[in-house]
Amino acid sequence: MSHDTHHAPVASKLELAPERSDLGLIRPDRSTGWADWLTTVDHKKIGIMYGAFAMLFFLLGGVEALAIRTQLSRPDNDFVTARMYNQLFTMHGTTMIFLGVMPLSAAFFNFLVPLQIGARDVAFPRLNAFSLWTFVAGALVLNSSWLFEFGHLSGWFNNFDWYKSLVYTDFAPANGWFSYAPLSGTFGQANAALQAPRFTGVGTDFWIIGLQILGVASLAASFNFICTIINMRAKGMTMMRLPVFTWMTLVTSILIILAFPAITVALIELMFDRQFGANFFNPSAGGQPILWQHLFWIFGHPEVYILVLPAMGIVSEVLPTFSGKSLFGYPIIVFSGAVIGFLGFAVWSHHMFTTGLGAVPTAAFALLTMAIAVPTGVKIFNWLGTLWGGRIRFTPPMVLSLGFIWMFMCGGFSGVMHSAAPADAQQQDSYFVIAHFHYVLLGGVLLGLMSGLYFWFPKIFGRMPNAPIAYIASGLVILGFNLAFGPMHYLGLAGQPRRTHTYHAGNGWETWNYVATIGAFILGIGIFLAFANLVWTAFKGKKCSPDPWDGRTLEWSLPSPVPEYNFARSPIIATRDAYNEDKYGEKKIGYENDGGEAGIHMPSQSWMPLVAGFGFLMIGIGMPLIAMGVPHAGWVVISGLGVMFLGILLWALEGPGGYMLKTPTPSSPAPVTANTSSY
Amino acid sequence: MSQVAESSHAPTSTGIDHKKLIMWLFLASDCMFFGTLISTHLLYRKLYPTGFTDAEGHQRFIQNLFNIELTSFSTFILLMSSFLMALAVSAMHKGQIKSFRRNILGVIFFGLIFLGCQVYEFTHFLHQGLTIQNSVFGSTFYVLTGTHGTHVAIGVLWLIILYFYSFTGKLVGHMGALDVEIAGLYWHFVDIVWIIIFTAVYLVEYLGPTGFWGTGLPLTK
C-alpha cells in the first residue's frame, strides 16, 4: 500500500507535522476539540456521539409523548389541536424508533464490538463516521419539519407566494409511524404537472426523505459491523466464543441489511406517487394500498427485532456478570437469537390481521407468530437459568436488567395474545396494542439499553455513575412505566382506539387515562433523572477502576477510558468469557507481539464523511421544499447531490492515510483488579 | 468509490478482504432491493394482466409495446460486457495494466450502448403512450427498469473513474487487482439482475400464444 507511513512511532498524533492526502489536501489528523470530534474515525468517539444524539432525541420524543398524554388526561380536552396531536404521535413513534432506540443500539455496537472481539477499530472507520453523520442529517431533516410547522402556525410564511398557493398546510408528518397509503399517498388522476391530489401535505415528504436518509445510515453501519465481526476477530475468538452482545449485533445487522431494502423500495414508490404521479398505491388508478402494508411490515417486523435483539444482548452480558456465573445455555441463546431473526421475516402479516387477508393466510401467520414466541421464551428461561444458583449482586445495571426481563415478559405475553387472530380483531389498533409494544419497546428495550448505559459507562468514561440517584431513577422509571402502560391494557379492551386525539366522557375511559398520564410524567422524570445522572457522570463523576463490576468479557481487561488504539497488543483468546477465565481460571489471555517497537497503525481522520452527510442534509431539506413549491428549491437538491458526490469522491481519492502511534508499555495489559465492586 | 474502504494490515479472520466482504454484503442487500421491485411488478402484472390504456383511450397490449429484438440485443451486449469485465479482472491479477485498460474501455462502451438502448426504449414507449402516470404497469415498469439503469450508470461511472485512476500509477499490485475485482463483482451482479428482469418482465409476455399472464391477442397495432 502506498499509504504506509514511514516515521518512527510517536506518543501523540500532535507530534507529527500535518499530513497531506493523496490529493494534496491537509488532513484533519492533528485537530483537537470540535474539529477532532467532527472528523474522528475512532469507533469509541463515534459511539459516544451516537449515544449523545440518541439521548437527545429520546428526550425530544419523550416531550412529544408527554404532550400526547397531557392531551388525553381528560375527555374532550383541547390542549393541542387534532392535527397537532396527529403530528405529535407520528413524530413520537418515528423519533423513538429511528432516532432513539436504533442509534442508541448503534452507540453500543460502535463502542463495544471492536473491544469485545479484540480489534483495534471497525473494518471501515471512515464509513463508520459517514453512518453517524448521515444519521444526524436524517434526524435533522425529520425534525426540521417541526420548524416549518412552527413557522406555519406563527405565520412566518404568510407573505410568500408559494405559501399562499399551498393546498395542504401540514408541515410536520401526520400519518403515524407506518404512514399507511393512501393517506400518505395520492388519489385521483395526476394533472399536467404530474401531481395527483393527496390527503396530506409536505410533512409526509419530510418523513419519506428523512427515513430514506436514515436507511442509508443504518445500512452503511450494518455492512460495517458484519464485516468487523466476521473479519476482525482476535486470534482464538471463534464465532462460538463471541460475547452474546456481539452475536446479537451480528444478527441485528443482518436483519437490517435484509429488511431495509423493502422499506427503501416502498418509500421510493411512495415518493414517485407523490412527486411524479405514479400509481403504486393510488387506488383510483388501480394501485393497491395493501401493498404498502406488506412492504412496510416485511421491513417493520424485523425492525422490531432490530430494536429488541441488542437489548437482549446487553442483558445477556449483565446477568452473568452480577450472578457470578457464565450464561446458562450460551449456544441456545445464540441460536434462539438467530431463529428469532429468521422467523422475524415470516410473521409480518400479523400486523395486518384486520385487513381482510382471508382465513388461510390469517391462520398461517397466527401459527407462525405463536412459533416465534418459543425462541423468545427460551431466552427468558436461559436468563432464569443464569440467575439460578448464582450470587446475585444488586447494582443499577442489574436492577434495570431484571426490570427488562420482567417487563419484556409482560410484553411478550400480550404479544402471544395478539397472535390469536380472532382476539386480535378486538385488540388491533386499540390501546391494548399500545400497551403491548410499549412493554416490549420501553419496558423491554429502553430498560435494557439503560442497563447497558449504566453497565458500560465506567468503561466509556472511567467514571462511576451515582448509585443512589440511579436506583431512584430506575425505581421511578419502572413505577411510572407500569402506571402509564398497565392501565392501557384495560383501556384497549374497553374499546379506546389508538391515534384518537380525544374521546367523550361517558365511555368509561376517564379514570385510567388520568392514571396513565400521571404514570407518564413519573416515567418522564425518571428517565430525565437517569440521563442527567449519566451526563453529570461523564464530566464530574467519581473515577473508578477499569474493572469495577468484575466483568467477564474482553473490554474489561482494558484501561478506562479505553486508549485510542484499544489493545496495546492484540489478545489471543482461549475460551468464552475470556477475561473472567483470565482472572480466575486456567486459560489466560495471550497477547500477540504486534504494536510494540513498530508502533500501532492509526487511521487518519477525515472531513469527507461529514461533507457527504451534509450533502444528504441538503437533499433532505431540498426535496420537501420542492414539494412546497418554494422557488429554486431544485437547486438545493442538485447542490446537495453535488456535495454528497464530491464528499464521497474526495473520500475515495484521499486514501486511508494513517500514522504510527507508540504504545506506552507493551509489556502487560491493564492490571487485573480483584472484585472491586462498590455495591 | 473503489477507495472508500480502508484495509487493515492484519490478515482477516476469514481470509476474505474487508472490501470484498462488504461488497458481498451490499449485493445481498441489493438482492432484497431488486427482489422487492420485481415482486411489485409481477404482483401488479398478475392483478392487471390486460396491459394499459393510452392517452387516446385505446387498450394497449404489452406484446405490441415491447420491441423484444432490441431488448434481446441490449441484453446480449450487457452479457458481453460481463465477459470483458472478467477479462479485465483477470488482466489485473496478471498485472497487465494495458490489457486491463483495453478491456475496461470495452465494458464502459458496452455499458453505454445498453444505457443508450434503454433511453431509446423509454422514449419509444413514451411515444407509444405508456407513461408513469397513466397505468400501474407504467409505474412499475419505469421504476424497475429505471432503477436498474441507474445501477448500470453508477457502474459505468465507477469504471470510468477506475480507468482514469489507473493512469496515476496507484492501481497496482494485489490491492489494485482487488479494487477492480470488486467493481467486477458489482458489474456481474447488475448483469445477473438484468437477466432476471429480462425474463420476468420481457420474456414472460411472449410465453405461449397469449403470454404468461393470459393477456389475449393484441387488438391494436
Added chain:
Amino acid sequence: MFSRIFNKVHLFTISIFGILVSACSRDDLNVRQSTLDPKGPVAQMQFDVFMDTVWLVVILFALVGGLLVYAVIKFRARPGQDARPKAEKGHGNPLIEIGLITASIGALVFIAIPTLNAIWYTDDVPAEAIPTSKLSAWYQQLDENGKENYPKELAGDVLEIDVIGKQWWFRFEYPQLGLTSDAKHTVPNEIVIPRGKAVRLNLRSEDVIHSFWLPKIAGKVDLMPGRKNKMWIQGDQAGHYYGQCAEFCGDSHAYMLFRCNVVEPEEFAKWVKEQKKEAAPVEPNSKAEKGKALFAAKTCAMCHNISGHFGAGNFGPDLTHIASRRSLAGAWLDNRERKAQLILETQTKNTESTTPVDPAVLKANLIKWIGSSGTSHGIDGKPSKDVKPGNRMHYYKMFNVVGLNESQQKFTAEELDCLAEYLLTLK
C-alpha cells in the same frame, strides 16, 4: 441499603399490578365500547379466544414470574458468603432446555386450536347461522301488505349491508332492500340490524383506509380502498351500540364514530319502510320553509340528499331522516339529553339502553355543527372552534379542483335557526 430495598422492586411491581387489577370492578367491563361484554356470536367467539389466551398467560406469568422472584431472592449475594458461586460453570442442561421448549410448544397448541377454529368461524357467515336467517324466510312474512316486492334481494340468504367509509363518516346501504345511493336512500352513521339474524357486511372505502369496529358485536375489519373486504355480525340483544373507526384516517379520525341499533325483526321491517319515505313538505311561511330555501342558497344541496326536496347531492350524508337519528356529525355529537341518558345507563346497568332524541339538544347540535364547520367563519362572522377539523363541509379545497376554492359561507344566527328548524322537520 439501596440494594436491600431494590431487590424487592419486583414484589413492588406485582403489588402495583394487584392494585390495578383489583381496582377494575364489574362495571368497568360493560362500558360502551367494551370488548369484554360480547352481545353477539362473533364478539363472543373472539372473547372466548381472548380468555383462553388470558388463562394461558396468567399461568405462565405466575410460573415464570414466580421463579424469577424466587431466584432473585434466594440467590442474592449475602454478606459472609463466598464472592463467587460454586456452580460457576453453567453451560446449560440439554434436557431442561428441550423440556422447556416442548412445554412452550404444548402451551401454544392450547391456544392455537381455538384460534384456528375461531378464524374460520368469524371469516364468513357460518353454515349454522344461515338457516335461521334466510332473508326470504323471515323478511317477507313480516311485510304488512305482502305487496312490496324486492325481486333481487330475496334470492340472497343473508341480509347484506354495504358499509362505505369516507373521511370522516360511515354510509350504510342495504342493496337487497332498496336502500342505496342510486335509489337516493342511504343511511349515514347509524346502522340498523335485526336482532338474532346474521348480517354480512361488505366493507368499502371511498378514500383512505378505515376500519369498522363495533366492539360488543364484532372485532374490526378494515375498509380497504381497492379491496372487497367482508365480515359478518349478529346482535343477540336489542339495544343501542357504539362503534368507531379504528384505523387512523387523517385529521378528524377521532371523530369518526358510528352507532348500531339492534332491533327486533318486526321493527326492522318497519324501519326499512320508514327509510324509504320521502321528506314531508314543509309548512308554508314557517321558519322551516325559510330554512329549506337557505339549504339551496347556501349550496348545502350540492352535497346532501333530501329525498323529496333535494336530489342533486350524494357526497355528504343523506339528511332525509336526520331528525330521527340519535347522533350527528359522524356520531360525535349526541342528540340525546346527556344526563337522562347517563341516569338510564346507571339504572339499567346497561349501556345499550337509550333515551330518545331530544329535539332541543338536536337543534343546538345542528346550529353548533353547521355554524362552526369550515375555517375562519362562524355565526355572525364570529370565528368559532371547529367541531370537526378538516371536515369536508365548506372545504372544497380538498378536492383539488381548480376554481373550487374554499367557499366563504357566512351564516347569521337567524339563518342558522331557520336551517335547524328545517332539518328538525326531517324525521
